[in-house]
Amino acid sequence: DAGVIQSPRHEVTEMGQEVTLRCKPISGHDYLFWYRQTMMRGLELLIYFNNNVPIDDSGMPEDRFSAKMPNASFSTLKIQPSEPRDSAVYFCASSLEFQPQHFGDGTRLSIL
């Protein structure tokens, strides 16, 4: 049974470039979460979707960040333009309502 799949696993790019992170949730899960993990701030929730609809994006740090979920099997997190302080590990997770969240292996993003 495939878990949450994230791509790419690593991304290194120069500041100012657009970055797109991708996530495929577990089939049948109706909740999808995007997190950012840093040493200083730990795991922070950026945004979450229910049935492909964004429910709470209050964790999105700035307008440079945007997320979409065009269908039940795919979501993207975009950063445009990227800045060095965006360097972190970004995790996607999915779940059924009131059930535990299942995490992907993350995308390690480095902005030079």
Added chain:
Amino acid sequence: GENVEQHPSTLSVQEGDSAVIKCTYSDSASNYFPWYKQELGKGSQLIIDIRSNVGEKKDQRIAVTLNKTAKHFSLHITETQPEDSAVYFCAARGGYSTLTFGKGTMLLVSP
């Protein structure tokens, strides 16, 4: 909103010893408390969880205790093994709200 504090930030033990990680939460409405294990380069995996109608839950070498009055919960790992080395996160959730995570504890088990 919810605030979750986790201690210690790092914990070193010898193989076979017990390890205890503690978390406190601020929102008395929180009713679900999972623990996740994150190995290097991997996503977090749920290892045990507890709901607010239960005071303790055990699964082999892992146990979680919850004190609702004091608003704290703890992870206990007995007979630690080197493969237990990882970062452990606690989290809290209330009602329809999302999980709020602690900042993590890096556990190192030395052979």
